[in-house]
Amino acid sequence: MSLMGELQFFLGLQIKKGPEGTFVHQAKYTKDILRKFDKGDLKPMATPMSTQTALDADEEGEVVDQREYRGMIGSLLYLTATRPDIQFAVCLCARFQASPKLSHRQAVKRIFRYLKYTPELGLWFSSASLLSLRGYSDADFAGCRLEHKSTSGTCQFLGSSLVSWSSRKQSSVATSTTEAEYIAAASCCSQLLWMKSTLSDFGLSFRKIPLLVDSSSAISIAKNPVLHSRTKHIDVRFHFLRDHYEKGDIDLIHVETENQLADIFTKPLDLSIFAHLCGELGVCYPF
Structure with a gap:
């Protein structure tokens, strides 16, 4: 609150505050890029x-026109600040900015068609949720047809509110689904530890932060160092996941695939699953 009243608009973000929480969206920005x-x-x-x-x-x-394609991608990337539902699609299309083809532009146009269908969607932050921290990680094994690298998807919640998410191609080629899931979990662990450190400045402390993974094998690797012969090829930097599990900083928990919220950041989904995960992430229409 200031002499100008409550914050309602900031750098393209529209904020609506109510007694039950805050809704953040980019409806005006969405309509602007649709017109463009x-x-x-x-x-x-x-x-x-x-x-x-x-x-x-x-x-x-x-x-196709490289400048136009890059402009479309840049506009969409800014929109992902409040639209995690398009994160995977935008990041996938962004990989082809160096030499975009008609098939790539058609995929980008599909994203705009979705935005035309849902211009008002945004993120809901509830004021009633507890300040607990948890993360989800998932991977799409060898999802990149170009380099056969896997795609990591992660998201982090503070209470019931989604506060961080990512969808990115892994830096190395995984030789199995288990390895891809393990690398994704390590990435999520890194983000959770950073959030834990940041929140400690506000007097909040967390132990055994739940990290939900839908791969039992990946969890076993982190919990059982005896599996060395099967995991020695995995880059050392990813094994800090095991270290922080042993220290008690995180707690690896198995989650069923249908309840894996990070699935939306790894691959295209059919409408029913996509709509369900959007709801679980807090992507909704204005109240």
């Missing part, structure tokens, strides 16, 4: 990417 890039051929769609989409370099494809 909609050539009149955008039919609304219910998901940002088809489950059949599998982008690659498309060497024989038709070349």
Whole structure:
């Protein structure tokens, strides 16, 4: 609160505060970029990417305007500040900015078609939730058709509110689903530890932060150092996950795949699963 009243607009973010929580969205920004890039051929769609989409370099494809493509990607990346539902699709399309083809632009247009269908969506931050910290991690094994690298998806919650998320291609090629999941869990652990350190400045302390993983094998690697012969090829930097588990900083917990919220950051999903995960993440319409 200030002499100007409560904060309602900041750097493209629109804030609506109520007695039960705060809703943050970018509806105005969404409509602005739709006006900029909609050539009149955008039919609304219910998901940002088809489950059949599998982008690659498309060497024989038709070349499109690189400047326009990069402009579309840049605009969408800024929108992911309040739209985790498009994070995976945008990050996947962003990999082809060096040499975009028609197939890549069609995938980007699909994201805009989804935005045309859901321009008002944003993030809900409840004021009633407890200040507990937890994280989810998932991986799509060899999801990148270009380099056969896996995709890590992670998200972190403070209470019931989503406060951090990511979708990124792993830096090395995983040789198994277990390894890909282990690397993703290490990435999530790193973010949780940073959040723990930051929150300690506000007098909040956390022990055994739950990190939910849907791979029992990846959890076993972190909990059982005897599996050396099967894991010695994994880069040393990822084994700090085991170290922090042993110290009690995090607690690795198995979660069923249907309850793995980070799944939305690793691959395209069908409408029913996508809508369910959006709801669990707190992506909703204004109250």
